[in-house]
Amino acid sequence: MTLPRTHRRTFAAVGALAGAAMVTAMVGVPATAAPSVGEIRSAGGATAVADSYIVVLKDSAVGGRAGTRQGAVKSTAKSLADRFGGTVGNVYGDALNGFSVKLSEQAAKRLAAHPSVDYVEQNHTVTTQATQFNPPWGLDRIDQRNRPLSASYTYTSTGAGVTAYIIDTGIRKSHVDFAGAAVDGIDTIDGALPADDCNGHGTHVAGTVGGNAYGVAKDVRLVAVRVLNCAGSGTWDQVIAGVNWVTGNHLPGQPAVANMSLGGGLTAALNTAVANSIADGVTYAVASGNSYGANACNYSPASVSTALTVNASDSNDARATFSNIGTCTDLFAPGVSVLSAWSTSDTATNTISGTSMASPHVAGAAARVLQLNPSWTPAQVHSYIVTQATPNVISNAGTGSPNRLLYAAPTS
Known part of the structure; x- marks a missing residue:
């Protein structure tokens, strides 16, 4: 069985960073770093729901395990959705510290790299x-x-x-x-x-x-x-x-x-x-x-x-x-x-x-x-x-x- 991989951040190459630093030194203008992105688990496929994701939060981000911090999960969900331009769907908190959200694929990848997020998984259809x-x-x-x-x-x-x-x-x-x-x-x-x-x-x-x-x-x-x-x-x-x-x-x-x-x-x-x-x-x-x-x-x-x-x-x-x-x-x-x-x-x-x-x-x-x-x-x-x-x-x-x-x- 191949288990889903945890999200990983993608960083610019060392040479590119060095080049950016050189430009900054020469012109005195701060370089703008590309936003960090993470991986979307279970992305794509025939059952994938477009622009729909399940976000699982780190317990540390809401102050406790699932079932203990429902209010914190709700507020964190709203804050993250607002930040990344999404719309909150279902908010969990009893069985899972997480929520579902509608947003673009690129925004979801940026959300996956947020330090409060454990992982982001694409939503899929399920049947009897x-x-x-x-x-x-x-x-x-x-x-x-x-x-x-x-x-x-x-x-x-x-x-x-x-x-x-x-x-x-x-x-x-x-x-x-x-x-x-x-x-x-x-x-x-x-x-x-x-x-x-x-x-x-x-x-x-x-x-x-x-x-x-x-x-x-x-x-x-x-x-x-x-x-x-x-x-x-x-x-x-x-x-x-x-x-x-x-x-x-x-x-x-x-x-x-x-x-x-x-x-x-x-x-x-x-x-x-x-x-x-x-x-x-x-x-x-x-x-x-x-x-x-x-x-x-x-x-x-x-x-x-x-x-x-x-x-x-x-x-x-x-x-x-x-x-x-x-x-x-x-x-x-x-x-x-x-x-x-x-x-x-x-x-x-x-x-x-x-x-x-x-x-x-x-x-x-x-x-x-x-x-x-x-x-x-x-x-x-x-x-x-x-x-x-x-x-x-x-x-x-x-x-x-x-x-x-x-x-x-x-x-x-």
Whole structure:
């Protein structure tokens, strides 16, 4: 995996500086130095958003780590945007000391060299991780170690008392499968509530996490964090704003999980935000991606080491052909032809496939674990989920992938 490089300043050659000094001495007029410029991480590419950047500040520039100096982040963002001729978009501060900004490429390069800035990253679009298929199958694979399936899903815990943040396209909260358990959180697409789902993906994911008929954790509280639009796409700055809100909304000691069934190219800013949100006490399940056997280490948020990164398996315990693989992933979960709630009506359902469908199975299982162990840290939940997973049942798991299938024990 090639990690993004930190920004570097470009200085004039020694000979040029010497020449400038000579001219100054001769004519008595101060030489004007060229402005320092830095590097833009993740610049260009098909998904790049023109003239849109994510700025990550040094902790020292705002006087503390993320989550402690929100006011300083806001004032620093305005000051830097004004100085370099930009317009501030989203201001973070809970999950990340940073902000998004609209400005020219050249101005962004100058901003990257400012001593208060850790790095500047180009904004990119991000999409859901799902593909349409028809034949449905149920939840019963994850409550047993081996096939054949028992045609039942047995459980004693339901995720009661746990909050599940669905970072996605929104949720159709009125759907009968939620029975009032789904509420609005934030909408970073329209900037105002309600965080309704005009795509379907978020409702489907929420149904798998905590729906009455289709959910793993049937009594979890579902919170809609809308960061993707009606087409199922958004930008990294909008996704980071959602993660930032989750981090600020989460109360100390409150058992909580978050699901991110979305992904795109590698971005240090999002990975940092998710890692900080996990450090704040929220357990994250994330999709490994649907790039047909690609290395998940090259994608975000799949490459966040402290998140539960989930590959997709089918009903025959084979790796789904579309699923990413690799050492940055943690386990497999059902992700082919998954039936769940849909957004077109209060009773609608749909059967779709993707690592997007695998990840919410793990988020629901984590919510059940937290109901019984509400003081556990994300690291403890992560360890338990991975350790309890059924080993060596996935065929063609892929190079570097851990051969483990999610197991949500009936008594856990």
